[in-house]
Amino acid sequence: MWNYIYRFFFPALSPAEIKKTYNIPNKFNLRIRFTPDGFFVLTCEELPGLVTEAKNGKDLIRMFNDAVLSYYDVPKKIGDVVHEKMIIDGYGTFVLQDNKVVQPA
Secondary structure, eight states: OHHHHHHHHSOOOOHHHHHHHHTOOSOOOEEEEEOTTSOEEEEETTSTTOEEEESSHHHHHHHHHHHHHHHTTOOTTTOSOSOOEEEETTTEEEEEETTEEEOOO
């Protein structure tokens, strides 16, 4: 809820503008593994030290976006999303739309 109020007063830049301004690549090769506890653990070879984990696909996209924005030192007031979808081989595509994750059949 606080994010909606914050974004009302400080609108976020579009993901394309953030990528262009901060030189963030359009694609990353991600390594995702599943833990015995049921968590997704995501790492990225192109960004050494970037590791994040989440309980579900929705949180995985949010946590990945937060990790990338932090890695590139993008201020929180600039935006929350830099990648809106993840294509996971063998599992499908997770798409972030209006803070919901849609997995097409």
